[in-house]
Amino acid sequence: MSKITVxxxxxxxxxxxxxxxxxxxCNEVVVIDIKxxxxxxxxxxxxxxxxxxxxxxxxTGVTNDYTKTADSDIVIITSGIxxxxxxxxxxxxxxxANIVKSVTGQAIKYSPxxxxxxxxxxxxxxxxxxxxxxxxxxxxxxxxxxxxxTARFRSFLALELDISPKDIQTLLMGGHGDTxxxxxxxxxxxxxxxxxxxxxxxxxxxxxxxxxxxxxIVKLLxxxxxxAPGAAVAQMAExxxxxxxxxxxxxxxxxxEYGLENIYLGVPVKLGKNGIEQIxxxxxxxxxxxxxxxxAESVKGVMKVLDDMKLF
Numbered sequence: 001m002s003k004i005t006v007x008x009x010x011x012x013x014x015x016x017x018x019x020x021x022x023x024x025x026c027n028e029v030v031v032i033d034i035k036x037x038x039x040x041x042x043x044x045x046x047x048x049x050x051x052x053x054x055x056x057x058x059x060t061g062v063t064n065d066y067t068k069t070a071d072s073d074i075v076i077i078t079s080g081i082x083x084x085x086x087x088x089x090x091x092x093x094x095x096x097a098n099i100v101k102s103v104t105g106q107a108i109k110y111s112p113x114x115x116x117x118x119x120x121x122x123x124x125x126x127x128x129x130x131x132x133x134x135x136x137x138x139x140x141x142x143x144x145x146x147x148x149x150t151a152r153f154r155s156f157l158a159l160e161l162d163i164s165p166k167d168i169q170t171l172l173m174g175g176h177g178d179t180x181x182x183x184x185x186x187x188x189x190x191x192x193x194x195x196x197x198x199x200x201x202x203x204x205x206x207x208x209x210x211x212x213x214x215x216x217i218v219k220l221l222x223x224x225x226x227x228a229p230g231a232a233v234a235q236m237a238e239x240x241x242x243x244x245x246x247x248x249x250x251x252x253x254x255x256x257e258y259g260l261e262n263i264y265l266g267v268p269v270k271l272g273k274n275g276i277e278q279i280x281x282x283x284x285x286x287x288x289x290x291x292x293x294x295x296a297e298s299v300k301g302v303m304k305v306l307d308d309m310k311l312f
Contacts, residue, residue, distance in 0.1 A: 002026040002241050005069040005111065007103045008079035009033035009061065011223070012119055014042045015230025016076060021046055021057040025238045028058045030069050033079075037063060070110040074237050077130060079103055080120035082224055089122075093305050096120055097129045101311060104133040112136075115240055115275045118143040118251075119233050121224075123176040125302045127251050128264045132312045138253035140275040145176035146249025146266040147232040148225075152213040153182060156206045161197060163189065170194075171282075172249055173266050174295030177214070180266070181291045182207045186282070236271060243273040252276050258284075260296050263303065 004026045006013045010033075017031045033039035043061025050056060062068045069075070080096040083089075100120050108114065116134055118127040118141070127143035134141055149172045158165035167190045174181035184203055187194040194203065209216070217225040239246040250269045254260040257279050258267065270278040284292060 001028070003028045003030070003072045004074045004076065004237055004241075005029075005072040005107060005114075006031045006076045006078060007033075007107060008077065008120075009035070009039035009042045010078065011226030012229045012233075013076075013078035014046070015226045016078065016119075016234050017043065017059060018046050018049075019231050019234035020237065021050065021055055021059050022053050023234070023238070024055050024057050025234060026057060026073070026241055028060070030060045030062065030072070032062050032064065032066065032069060034064050039063060066106040066110050069107060072107070072111040072114045074117060074240060075104075075107045075111060075114045076117045076119065076233055076237065077103060077107075077126075078119045078233075080126065082121075089302070090305050093122060093125060093302065094309060096122070096126055097306055097309065097311060100126050100129045101133045104130045108134045108136070114140075116141045117233055117236055119229060121176075122302055124251055124264045124266075124299045125306050128253075128303055129306060129311075131253060131264070137275075138255075139277070141253075142269075142276055143176075143251030143264065143266075144229070144233040144236055145180075145251050146172055146268075147235060148229050149176065149180055149182075149210060149213070149266075150249060151228055151232060153187075153206070153210040156209055157187070157189075157194065157198070160202070160206060161189065168194075171268060172210075173268070174292055175265060175299040176251065178211050179295040179298040180211055181288065181295055182210060183288060185285075185288075239271040240273060240275065245270055245272045245277070247271075247280065250276065252279060254279070257281050258292060263296055263300060265296055265299055 031039045039061035043059045047059040083092045120126040123145045131141040154168040170187040268280040269276045
């Protein structure tokens with residue numbers, strides 16, 4: 001019997017629950033939210049789709065009762081607030097760090113052996129927050145960003161080439177956001193290097209669109225994305241529960257890899273039943289190394305804001 005808890009019943013959390021249930025990734029999903037009856041209603045609505053899709057994954061919603069999350073194999077943290085007009089970065093970090101610290105502490109109390117996947121923003125520092133709170137092996141606390149970013153890149157490339165996104169393989173590293181490090185050298189279409197199919201100038205434009213992909217959604221909707229992030233984190237959960245040994249870019253704690261210490265950053269990893277089973281170090285050229293180090297410096301700046309808050 002496999003069980004996943006999703007903390008936060010907002011757009012990303014509810015989408016994740018929907019994908020987990022519809023694809024029968026686990027036997028049971030519990031979604032929890034602080035807002036009265038909110039998770040209960042979302043869960044009931046999703047459960048009522050089970051006869052339509054032929055799914056029998058049990059979906060339960062609860063209001064702030066962490067006893068119902070006990071013995072979860074995976075805990076997915078989507079809770080937190082979006083950045084509001086006039087809100088400083090430091091204020092956003094402070095608010096969401098307190099939320100993530102609180103929910104992580106409660107979740108790990110009832111599921112001490114769970115693997116924790118963080119989706120809350122700012123992603124890199126919120127994953128660091130969950131790690132400091134949970135006090136468990138860092139290979140069991142990591143963040144979802146790279147899968148979403150690569151999905152965006154692949155979807156844009158598929159549109160450009162008028163092909164199936166299934167045939168595109170790519171890799172992005174670094175922080176989540178403007179400082180991410182796309183790697184065209186490691187991007188292929190059915191084994192064909194992308195650089196043979198798209199001219200550099202156009203490829204650079206697509207890379208730039210990928211970097212601000214989240215912002216593009218915000219401009220269109222007035223709120224952040226949820227379908228792609230929700231599906232991306234569900235894919236991570238599937239790889240773990242089914243011990244698929246998938247190679248994904250994930251936000252993980254580096255301990256010397258890529259010359260970086262004590263920083264949560266996106267790199268390729270092997271995902272299996274034990275969480276991150278291997279951090280894969282690929283060869284980077286000088287330009288890629290410089291981009292990676294710039295991204296790391298940006299993330300370190302955000303992590304310092306958290307450290308200065310003295311929450312731990």
